[in-house]
Amino acid sequence: MANAPIVTNKLKSWKGRPLAVGIASLLVPGLGQWLNRQRLKALIWFLIPLFILAIELGSSQWGRYLELKQGKVPPEAMATAAYQNTSATQEEISSQSDYMSALFGDSGQGGQTAGSGDPFADSTNAQENNTPASSGDPFAQAAASEENNKPGSTSEAKGTNTEQGNYFNATYVYPNYRPGEPHYPIRDFGGFFTRGIWGLVTLGRLVIDQPYAGGYIELYNKISPWLTADNSIVLLGNALICLAVLLILGLLWVLGAIDAYSTRKRILSSGQVERFGAFWKRTWDSLYVYIVSAPAFVLIIMFTVIPIFFTFLLAFTNYTYKIKLGAKLIEWVGFGTFSYLAVDPGWLSIFGQIFLWTVFWAFMSSFTVYALGFVNAMIVESPLVRYKKFWRTIMILPWAIPSLVSLMMFRNAFDKDGLVNQFLFATGLMEPVSKFLFNIGLAGQADQPIFWFQPIYNGKLARFIVILVNLWLGAPYHMMMIIGVLSTIPKELYEAAAIDGASGSQRFRYITLPMVLSATVPALIMTFSFNFNNFGAVYFLTGGGPVWDPAKVPDSMRIVGSAMPGQTDILISWIYKLSFTKGFEQYNVAAVYSIIIFMIVGGFSVFNLLRSKSFREEAGE
């Protein structure tokens, strides 16, 4: 506001300044509203910190921490393991790691098969053939945690725990902090928010069988939660949920300050205090939008935004297949993964090759599909062609068939015994075709029959076929779209051009082409970004094969094992392999590459959106 508000004498003190009121509300939500003489409103905003406090205290054990601090805890309730002489060795820890993954699969109902690289299959299986230590009643261990404190090897202690365990007389055991030893009160007693932040910062500190504060860390302990091993992934997930809640509450908090500021300004200019009823009606009207779209937003935040942030965070950790959750902790490595991938020549060269092929694939597949769709549309819509509907119905068939089905059908058609080879043999074309493919350099050898997707030397051929099959799948869609656009071009344009003596090709070049292009450029860009991430077209057709020539795999890439990309793998399908190849998961690398893809494709689509007409019209809203 340019004009200075009329300041009455009564409100001239510092308390009357809008800024002061706003800051007051920022410090204590509701205080500004109170100063504005809006009691009810003040109460509502004051509920925010109360709410945060209630969640924190309700989910925490801070009360017990106070007892501990004040020395009110009887010594027999403290954990008292004399673990100094029996520190768990690294071997012991790793031998436990099998059932530790049960941490992650506790709700699986078993029966999952091992096929197809299921990353979590291993956890469900683990639960079935579990050792007594974690099978059955998880409380059993907690119940006898006092017994746990006796010296002796950890596995023995566990064995006895299970037998003597009794859920009903289980009692809480207090951690026994001793000076000079590490202790983490936030981890042991913290509530939803404090523990969430602690988890985000540290990603956990204690793993199974580790001696800590007079006890041994266990897989799971319901009664004394501080004895439960830290699972970095669970901590990270909880931290994200906690941050989301904090963000929403924080937003309301800040809104309160802004409201106090603007209300005071209005009071100064009008001299009147708004009644709560008026405020409520005003808010309801402006909140209508948010209430109606709330279900959609909640879904999106839960199942899109949080997973995205989660993945984003994984890129800054060292989470790979080497880390068994519960037995080993994930650590923050900052930009370590990024810089390693950017510097290491092996990774860099493979990534570069895959990236170039992805760009080439995205470009070629979009271009060929569009061009063929265009030609088909022009021919079907040509005035010389009769029975248009008949032709059109057949030609859009590939579009109507679900793509997964057609891709897997083609995978069989290009099999050694598949349709294509059979056809080539039957027509006697096998020899010339095979020789031709060899001569132009697509195939590495003139095999008969042709192995389309398998041998290492046929990488180029497989890439070519992937583009060809995509053409079969994708052209009809573009044909339909272009037929739709053609019908919107006014007939008078052609008639006028004909009167001016334009030939058929001139009319195509100066009328049809520009009209269709300008109408379909956004769709073309979308096709490009779709194909850039067209996982199915590669994965279901070739599975990424043929495999990368083992002689050309750089030494630094050998650790990825079977997560090595195949010769037709595009970035997205390689990322899939990196994150879901059983036994070779490289979550952090996959996350880094996802971020790169996200930036490229996201940039493309935002560019597309910003230049679209309907979006620009909304400028200023």
Add this chain to the structure above:
Amino acid sequence: MNASIAIVSGKLSRRAKARRMGLKVFQYTWLVLTCLVVLVPILWMIGASFTKGKLLSGVPLLPNFKNFSLEHYKYLFTYSSQSGARFSDFVASFLRSLSIAVVNTAAVVLLSSMTGFVFARFRFRGKKSLLVSFLLLQMFPSFMGMIAIFMIFRTFGWLNKPLNLVFIYAAGAIPYNTYLIRGYMRSISLSIDEAAMIDGASKTQVFFKIILPLSGSIIGFVAVNAFMAPWMDYMLPNQLLDMQNQTVAIFLYRLTDPFITMYYNPLNFMAGALLLATPITLVQFYMQRFIVYGMTAGAEKG
């Protein structure tokens, strides 16, 4: 187009006639070849589904009734991995996918039309940045969030419950559909709402009684897409559901994966794929009107 030349020039010269004839021959040849390329793989698939055995090499190129057999269809309708199951594995997984698709359609149509309405009709803070972030969200490789999604599902105890996949499908589909529906609703005249409001209709009534019925064609497009998407999803069910709760896409994939020897049979796959593709293809053809409409709308409005 070419007809208009005839109108203008009145009479065609002989040369032009010959050119026209050549063009016609070329066009028909093109059409016939294209249709062959389209139809041959499909016919081969049909042929394979009626062939005895489990080898692709046994599939004849030309119709041959020596190897004719219905065993693959029989397998699909009778084989069940659990004894005493009411349906065969294929039928059960088909029904599961069907229920997911139906629920997903309802959820996506309702939620994205509501958000679309809000974005089309109201001004509010952060609208534009929300639109951009909606679009950006679509671009993240969805399965990269799998670990987080798995965790969320585990926390809520939702694993192995096929219908819960709808939450993920809907969350993924809402942003783009919101965008499409918003574009359509913006073209509906504001004066209609205003008239209704003057007559005392609330905003919600305006939405359900006026705007929604008027947006039929775009809603149809969104509904078809939402119905189609879950059938062919492979990744989410593969990670979040166990064998007893698989969807039909996973069932089919198992039949073509040579590493799963217990199920591998490409000819069973052909039969199953045909059974699955036929209804879906029919639905696509039946709803073609909406789809062509939505495609051009999507193309123009980007």
